[in-house]
Amino acid sequence: MPQAGNIELETASSPPRLRVRGDWTLAHYAHLQTQLQSVPSAVAESAGQIDLTELGQLDTAGAALLGRWLGEGRLLELAQNSPDLPVERVALLRTVGQALTSCPHKPGESGHSALSEVLEHIGCAVADFWQQVLALLGFIGLTLESLLRSLWRPRRWRITSLAAHIEQTGLDAIPIIALLTFMVGAVVAFLGATVLANFGATIYTVHLVAFSFLREFGVLLTAILMAGRTASAFTAQIGSMKANEEIDAIRTLGLDPMELLVLPRMLAMLISLPILTFIAMLCGIVGGGMVSTLQLDVSPARFLSILQSEIPVKNLYIGLVKAPFFAFIIAIIGCLEGFKSGGSAKSVGDHTTSAVVQSIFVVILLDAVAALFFMEMGW
Numbered sequence: 408m409p410q411a412g413n414i415e416l417e418t419a420s421s422p423p424r425l426r427v428r429g430d431w432t433l434a435h436y437a438h439l440q441t442q443l444q445s446v447p448s449a450v451a452e453s454a455g456q457i458d459l460t461e462l463g464q465l466d467t468a469g470a471a472l473l474g475r476w477l478g479e480g481r482l483l484e485l486a487q488n489s490p491d492l493p494v495e496r497v498a499l500l501r502t503v504g505q506a507l508t509s510c511p512h513k514p515g516e517s518g519h520s521a522l523s524e525v526l527e528h529i530g531c532a533v534a535d536f537w538q539q540v541l542a543l544l545g546f547i548g549l550t551l552e553s554l555l556r557s558l559w560r561p562r563r564w565r566i567t568s569l570a571a572h573i574e575q576t577g578l579d580a581i582p583i584i585a586l587l588t589f590m591v592g593a594v595v596a597f598l599g600a601t602v603l604a605n606f607g608a609t610i611y612t613v614h615l616v617a618f619s620f621l622r623e624f625g626v627l628l629t630a631i632l633m634a635g636r637t638a639s640a641f642t643a644q645i646g647s648m649k650a651n652e653e654i655d656a657i658r659t660l661g662l663d664p665m666e667l668l669v670l671p672r673m674l675a676m677l678i679s680l681p682i683l684t685f686i687a688m689l690c691g692i693v694g695g696g697m698v699s700t701l702q703l704d705v706s707p708a709r710f711l712s713i714l715q716s717e718i719p720v721k722n723l724y725i726g727l728v729k730a731p732f733f734a735f736i737i738a739i740i741g742c743l744e745g746f747k748s749g750g751s752a753k754s755v756g757d758h759t760t761s762a763v764v765q766s767i768f769v770v771i772l773l774d775a776v777a778a779l780f781f782m783e784m785g786w
Contacts, residue, residue, distance in 0.1 A: 413442060428461040431469025439469065443476045457481075465496055470503040539765075546743045550673060553665040568671040576637045576672075577679030581686060583636075584629055588687040591628060592616055592694030600703055609703050613713045616695030621722040622781075625688035627774050630733040633680060634766035638741035641672050642762040645745025646755035654746075664746075673738040680734035681727055688726060725786060729777050736773065737766045 415426045431439060457477075483504040492500075557563045599615040645668055648654050657664050692714070699705040744762035748754045 425457045426461065427457065427459050427473070428463070430463040430465075431473060432464050432466045433468040436468050436472065439472055443472065459492055462492075462496075465499060467499070467503060470499055471507065474500075474503055474507045542747075543740065543743060546746075547739055549665060550669055550739060550742075553663065554670060554673075557666050557670065563666060565667065565671045568667075569674055572671050572675035573679055575640070576633070576675050577682060580633065580636060580679070580683060584632060584683050584687050585690045587632065588620070588625065588628055588691040589694040591624060592620060592691030593698045595619055595624070595691075596695035596698035597702065600698070610705070610713075612695070612699055612703060613705065613710055614717065616692060616699075617714055617718045618722060620688050620691035620695070621718070621726050623726070623774070623778070625691055626684045626726045626729050626733065627770070628691075629680065629684045629687045630730070630737065630770045630774075631767055633676070633683070633734070634737050634770055635763050637676065638737050638744075638762045638766040639759045641738065641741030642745040642748070642759045643755060645742055646748035646758055649746065649748055650750045650752075650755060669738075669742045672742060673735065676734040676738040677731055680737075681730040684727060684730040688723070721786060725781055729774065732773060733770050736769050740766045740769065 413428050415428070429435075483501060596612050596616050599612040600609050603609050603611055603615075645654075648668075654664050654668075657667060696705075696707060696710045699710055700707060741762045744758040744765070748758040
């Protein structure tokens with residue numbers, strides 16, 4: 408019959424003896440904890456000898472509770488100086504005693520200050536960021552290597568897959584790109600006219616809309632939309648394939664996942680994003696022109712005349728030249744996060760979110776660097 412453990416101090420002997428009886432298991436944990444709380448810890452310190460001959464069942468929970476009360480050092484000493492105990496119980500007491508010396512005495516207790524924890528968190532974040540940068544650079548190199556290796560082998564080109572991805576990433580995205588940029592162009596023109604009216608320079612609203620969409624808004628809005636729409640799709644598709652072990656099956660068949668999955672998506676983005684950027688520029692300027700016609704009494708002919716005579720064509724080139732770089736980085740991040748995802752639905756969702764966040768962040772960062780470069784070059 409299992410009997411809850413207890414502890415008793417025999418003062419009749421000299422020195423006093425501490426006798427441990429009964430079962431010290433998880434089933435009696437609450438009873439044992441209550442009993443030990445009612446016994447002063449000085450009792451353990453005053454005991455010269457600890458007798459475990461009447462000890463019943465013992466598990467990790469009971470040994471840990473006993474070790475907390477006696478002290479880690481006393482428990483290790485007890486494990487070494489108890490020849491009557493079975494070998495397995497000696498090993499259990501020794502293991503629990505060694506574990507207790509390296510863990511906090513209270514659940515959730517930390518041996519570090521709040522400042523050190525904050526610095527540790529910052530350090531871990533910086534280390535993770537650096538690992539992500541290295542992984543991204545390595546994946547870029549692997550993609551370029553696969554592209555160059557397959558460039559001279561037309562038989563390995565995935566034309567059907569490329570055409571399908573161009574339709575998904577480019578053709579299907581035209582409506583949302585056109586609508587969004589048209590509305591943003593109208594808003595920019597309306598706000599510009601409202602502010603410039605205070606200075607009697609509402610005619611320069613045309614310049615504001617043209618410069619902003621040709622140089623920045625056209626390519627930036629398109630890239631952000633493609634990061635949220637296409638990078639997430641790439642990650643989800645490749646992540647689902649990895650979860651279903653389809654990528655392992657591709658390798659088993661002797662095929663290269665980079666050529667089969669990454670290159671068609673990357674090339675489709677390189678083709679689609681510049682075209683979508685040009686459409687976004689046109690729609691943004693059309694939106695601004697509509698507001699200028701309705702609010703500023705600037706006729707469409709006058710609007711087009713200003714565009715032709717006072718807006719250099721180099722602004723169009725500056726906007727378009729950034730599109731391939733944005734397309735490349737969006738496709739690479741989307742595919743990389745897909746390969747990094749695990750076998751669970753949660754992992755695929757987490758990496759899909761990470762792909763969108765990273766793509767938008769890198770796109771904005773590259774756009775800022777490009778803007779500074781072009782400004783310093785006087786372009």
